[in-house]
Amino acid sequence: MKRSTLFKVAIESILKNKLRTLLTMLGIVIGVGAVIVMVAVGQGARSQIAAQIASLGTNMLVITPGSSAQGGVSQGAATFNRLTISDVEKLMREGTTASLVSPVVVTRTQAIGGGTNWRTSVNGVSVDFQTIRAWPVAEGGFFTDQDVRTSRKVAVLGSTVANNLYPGEDAVGQMIQLRDVPFEIIGVLTTKGQTASGTDQDDVVIIPYTTAQTKLSGHTFISQIVVGTQSSSEIPAATDEIRAIMRESHRLAPADADDFTVRNQSDLTAAATGTTDVMSTLLASIAAISLLVGGIGIMNIMLVSVTERTREIGIRMSLGARGRDVLTQFLVESVVMSLVGGVIGILIGVAGAAILGKTMGWHTEVSTQAVMIAVAFSAAVGIFFGFHPARKASGLDPIQALRHE
Amino acid sequence: MSIPPVIRTEGLTRTYDAGRNAVHALRQVNLTIERGEMVAVMGASGSGKSTMMNILGCLDTPTAGTYWLDGERVDGLDRDARADIRNRKIGFVFQGFNLLSRTSAIDNVELPLLYDHSGRHLDTQALAAAALARVGLSDRADHHPSELSGGQQQRVAIARALVTEPALILADEPTGNLDSRTSVEVMALFQELNEQGVTIVLVTHEPDIARYAGRIVEMRDGRILRDEPVSNRHDARADLRALGTAVEEAAV
Numbered sequence: 073m074k075r076s077t078l079f080k081v082a083i084e085s086i087l088k089n090k091l092r093t094l095l096t097m098l099g100i101v102i103g104v105g106a107v108i109v110m111v112a113v114g115q116g117a118r119s120q121i122a123a124q125i126a127s128l129g130t131n132m133l134v135i136t137p138g139s140s141a142q143g144g145v146s147q148g149a150a151t152f153n154r155l156t157i158s159d160v161e162k163l164m165r166e167g168t169t170a171s172l173v174s175p176v177v178v179t180r181t182q183a184i185g186g187g188t189n190w191r192t193s194v195n196g197v198s199v200d201f202q203t204i205r206a207w208p209v210a211e212g213g214f215f216t217d218q219d220v221r222t223s224r225k226v227a228v229l230g231s232t233v234a235n236n237l238y239p240g241e242d243a244v245g246q247m248i249q250l251r252d253v254p255f256e257i258i259g260v261l262t263t264k265g266q267t268a269s270g271t272d273q274d275d276v277v278i279i280p281y282t283t284a285q286t287k288l289s290g291h292t293f294i295s296q297i298v299v300g301t302q303s304s305s306e307i308p309a310a311t312d313e314i315r316a317i318m319r320e321s322h323r324l325a326p327a328d329a330d331d332f333t334v335r336n337q338s339d340l341t342a343a344a345t346g347t348t349d350v351m352s353t354l355l356a357s358i359a360a361i362s363l364l365v366g367g368i369g370i371m372n373i374m375l376v377s378v379t380e381r382t383r384e385i386g387i388r389m390s391l392g393a394r395g396r397d398v399l400t401q402f403l404v405e406s407v408v409m410s411l412v413g414g415v416i417g418i419l420i421g422v423a424g425a426a427i428l429g430k431t432m433g434w435h436t437e438v439s440t441q442a443v444m445i446a447v448a449f450s451a452a453v454g455i456f457f458g459f460h461p462a463r464k465a466s467g468l469d470p471i472q473a474l475r476h477e
Numbered sequence: 478m479s480i481p482p483v484i485r486t487e488g489l490t491r492t493y494d495a496g497r498n499a500v501h502a503l504r505q506v507n508l509t510i511e512r513g514e515m516v517a518v519m520g521a522s523g524s525g526k527s528t529m530m531n532i533l534g535c536l537d538t539p540t541a542g543t544y545w546l547d548g549e550r551v552d553g554l555d556r557d558a559r560a561d562i563r564n565r566k567i568g569f570v571f572q573g574f575n576l577l578s579r580t581s582a583i584d585n586v587e588l589p590l591l592y593d594h595s596g597r598h599l600d601t602q603a604l605a606a607a608a609l610a611r612v613g614l615s616d617r618a619d620h621h622p623s624e625l626s627g628g629q630q631q632r633v634a635i636a637r638a639l640v641t642e643p644a645l646i647l648a649d650e651p652t653g654n655l656d657s658r659t660s661v662e663v664m665a666l667f668q669e670l671n672e673q674g675v676t677i678v679l680v681t682h683e684p685d686i687a688r689y690a691g692r693i694v695e696m697r698d699g700r701i702l703r704d705e706p707v708s709n710r711h712d713a714r715a716d717l718r719a720l721g722t723a724v725e726e727a728a729v
Contacts (some may be wrong), residue, residue, distance in 0.1 A: 077591045088579040387575045391637070392537065392564020392592040394557045471536050474575065 076248040078397070082404035092377060093409060099369025100413030100453065101420060104446040107359040108421025111442040113428065114355040116435035118348050125343070131304050132204055133170070133311060135159075135318065138331035154322060154331055155294040160198075162321045163299065169310040170427035172300035174201035176283040177293075183277055185248035185257075186237040193231075194250055194277045196284020197298075204300035205264075212259030214246035215280055223282040228254040231263040248277070253287045255279065307336050359442075363449050366413075371457035374406050378465045385465050386473025399466035405460025407451060414450025418443055481548035483645050483676045484510040484533060486702060489552075490540035491528050491699075502528040504699040505542070510678065512644075515671040517690035520682045525699040527649075530680045534567055534647045535559045547644035564592050568638025572650035574630040576622040576637075583618040586637045593641075608632070608640040612666060628659035635666060639675070646670070648679040652686050658720055663691040665713035689713050 086093050099202075137155050155175075163173045177196035182189050202214050215226050227248055234243040246257050264273040285292055301310045311334050318332050378385070385398055422438050429436040491503040502525045510516050520526040531537035532544065535551055538557070544552040547566050554562065563569075564698050576585045587605040609615055612632040631651060632662075638646050648667070652660035668689060671677050679690060687693050688711045695703040 081591060084580075084584075192644075197709060383575070384577060385579060388588070388592070389560065390534070390569050390575075391589040392560050392594075394560045394594070396557070397592060471531055474536075474571070 078400055079404060082238075082401050085401065086408060090372070096370055096373040096377075096406075096409050097413035097416065099366035099373075100410050100450050101417040103363045103366025104414045104417025104450055105420040105424060106362045107446055108418055108438060108442055109424045109428065109436075110355055110358060110362075112425035112436040112438045113434060114351060115437040115439055115442075116429070118351055119437065120358060120435050121347055121351075125347075131301050131307070132337065133299040133301070133307065133314060135299065135314065136333050136335065137296075138329075138333055140262060156292060157294065159318060159321050160294070160297055163297065163314065164315050167310075167313060168297040168300070169301055169306045169313055170202040171302060172204045173200040174204055174298050175281050175294040176201070176298055177281045177289055178295040178297045179251075179253050179284060179288045181288065183233060183237065183248055183250055184248060186241065186243075188237060190233055190236045192233050192275050192277055194279060194284065194288060195403060196279050196281035196288070198281055200300065201278070201298065204298050207264060208262050209259040210262045211242065212257070214244055214259055214278075220280040220282050223280060223286050225253060225255045225283055225287065226258045226279065228255055228259040228261060228278040230261050230273040230276040230278070232272055233277055234260045250277065250279075251288055275300070311336060353414045363446075363453065366450075367453035367457045370410060370453060371460060374402070374458055374461035375464070378402070378461045382468060382473045382476040385468050386470050386476065388469070389470035390474060395466040398468075399462045402462035402465050403455065403458050406462065407454035410450045410454030410458070411447070414447050417450070418446060421446075430440055480512055481545065482511050483514070483547055484508060485545040487543045489529075489532065489533060489539050489544060491525075491537070492540045503532070503539070506699075506701055508694065508701065508704075512676055513671070513674050514692060515667065515677045516679070516691045516694060518678060518685035518693045518694050518696065519682060519684070519687050520696035521682060524696040526680050526682075526696050528699075529696065530647065530649055530678075533645075533678065534569060535562045539567045553707050561594050563596065564589060565641065566644045567619070568635075568641060568646045569594075569640050569645040569652050570631070570634050570646060570648035570651045572653035574622070574634045574654070576629075576630055576633055578622055581619050581621055582625065582633045584612060585622070585633055585642050589637060604640055605636075608628075608636040611639060611670075612636045626659075627655050628662055631655065631659075631663050632666060635663075635670075639670070644676060646675055646677045647717075650675065650681055651679060652681070652683070658717075660686065661713050661716050661720060665717055668713050694723065 135155065157175060160173055160175045163170060167173065174197045179194045179196070180191070181194055182191050183194075198220055199215065199217050202208075210231065211226065212228070214228055215224065218224075219226055227250070229237075229243055229248075237243065238246065243257050243260050248255050248257055261274070261278070266272055279288075281294070299310065299314060302309060314334050315330065318334075319330065322331055324331065386467070388398060422443075425436040425438050428434055486506055486508045488500075489503055489506040489508070493502055506525075506529065518526050528537070532539050533546075535546070535554070538554070538559075539552050542552065543550060546562065549562070549566075551559070551562055566641050569575075576582075577588070583602070583605050585603045586608050589635040590599050590601040590604060590663060593599060606615070606618065609618055613634050614629060614636065617625060617629060617633075622633070625633065631654075635646075638648075646667075651667075652663055655663060664686060667677055667679070671691075677690075679686070681687055688707060688709070690707060691710060692706045693703070694701055
């Protein structure tokens, strides 16, 4: 039979029994649709988790002053503070993987404002700090490089401080006193919550580090330096780079030990990759199972269909259909149905993902990769699960088939 | 060169292997049917006429013996070759019509042309329409089998058998599912086609139907018991006219 007539015969046959066709395709439609929705939700969740974990600081390195030893007795971390603004400037100048650098000048003091007071930590930082910590403002704004250069007395409050000093009020535009110095509140940060060890990250007041050095601490030492990289994978390279720059900056001889410590959130990074890996594996296995079930559904109905259509096959054979003609017809039918089912499944999946995203407020991402895999799989299902029934049909004895009621 | 007979068999034998006992369905059958004949194969069930029909129709192969169909030796051909022979040389008409449901009359008639492996270009729709016209059903071309009467369905099946211009039309109990009047109508159509030169072999167990053929081959126990021309051959069209008057009289 000519290829064009073969397709015509198969497609006519598909259209002739619409209910049967619909039921056959349903397994694939649901399988592919479910996979697309699942992958979309999963990808969305994954990137959301990744963003959340990143906000905890997987892209961040912290340089703290090193330990000093006196007569062989270690005095612990930060006993000998030699971090200065020149270290920060050198890091900014020479760092390649360390793209963002901010000093942190920590002072603990009483914050007075809104008719009450609150003991909190005042961090003097540069503008990069906000990007490194991925910490947007909820109200108002953050200070600028200009503010840092001119040591302006402006403050951005953590949400805990804002809620305690100005409960139910707008803190932006109010004045706050830190060690008797009045500061203008220009912004309130979004709530970040606790760290893994239970410290409230929102119990903080952020001011320009220049202001902190001149108006609050009165000395030029820096408590720590935070460094941000583009991604968490650059952390190891950045660590080496920072050590080299810092050793040079501190003029350490090759035999000397580091007088600073570079820490990163490697446990968080490990947790992040671990979580996303488990998630990917889980999604892939659920997807594989649902598509397999869809495929078995196709085979089941095709097998029933061969039995149901035995007489039709007998008629076709008596009229001169070769075994190969019957085989190809059934195979084409099953592939066409799987492909059409796959395409419908994709449409339903994409629509379903969009609806879920709207109604549940979930972040969903339909990946083209998942769509392509779904199409390829539905075609493969058609061939694989259609072959056995098709071969069964083509091997029928025309005499027996014609006698079949 | 003389025209070869449509069917010639020599020593045609078919044995079924049923466990320990072999069943001899056909024993050394010699049969020749010339072009343009209309032959009825008769016999009770178990006489071997179904086996005969399956082998003549190239649906089955003989265990022994030779079979020439339209001058071509066809015993011992493989499945695909037999499918091609059926497609080119034989038109089947079955008791149960065996039309594809949910398929229009014209598409049913077109079906054998779609399985043509010769590679020649055929205007299949036009040929199917012409075949339907030959059986007088041009106005029913787009009807589905479920919308047609039994007689009309059998005429569609006959058109499907005719469409490939086969050497032989093989009809297996073609009137078995029809009432007596419609049976006569179908036999009238067969006689008309036979007059146009179509060779017809019909398998039946009804003597009334066999009388419309020109020759009766009666089988028993896998052998040909009797093979003779019909002396008082009936004319189906005359019978129809007589039936028409009878029906009219009954209506009055």
